[in-house]
Amino acid sequence: MPLQMKLSAITLDCPDPPALAAFYQQATGLAPHPRSDADFAALTCENGLTIGFQRVDDHQAPHWPTQTVPQQSHLDFTVDDLDEAEARLLELGAGKPDHQPNEDSRRVLTDPAGHPFCVIRS
Template identity: 80%
Template sequence: MSLQMKLSAITLDCPDPLALAAFYQEATGLEPHPKSDADFAGLCGEHGLLIGFQRVDDYRAPRWPDQTVPQQFHLDFDVDDLDEAEARLLRLGAVKPDHQPNEARWRVLTDPAGHPFCVVRGD
């Protein structure tokens, strides 16, 4: 008998869980988890997947593409229009690093806590 696992949550460390959850809520339209608080906030995704945001004291944001504080992972979001998505996310508080490895296909942005994420042109 093999052990079966189902991914239930992706959790990002950050200094302010409610603020980062609000950014991703505006960006994705996902609903806030009803038990979100100042130490752990969440957004309810498809098929029960939770995106969580966990308070970490002395949080240090990843430095992309510099690896002084390396990224551990990043999120990718499919979009219909890269320019429109980028503009909207920048208005919400994302930052666009200068280094863009393939700007015609995807854009690397960082969220308000410094985590890199990508918006990818859906095909």
């Protein structure tokens, strides 16, 4: 019988936790965790899941789609309108790699620390 576990947090390494938390807060509307600071910041989802951002000195941003520096993580977000979501995320500081597999149903973007993430049509 499997152990009963509930996912409670996902944490991304980055050079500037408050800045990366602010990017994702603006993108998702999630609430900041009250114990965020310069070395660890977090956002809390309604279901209790926490997305954390921890400072790592000499952080190397992932290179996507190559794996010269591995992805380290990959988040997916569903959206109603891909073009609208992409435009807003780019305004907030996301990047858009040239390689876009299945661009009609998903867009691969990178957050300000270089982590790839997808927005997927719901």
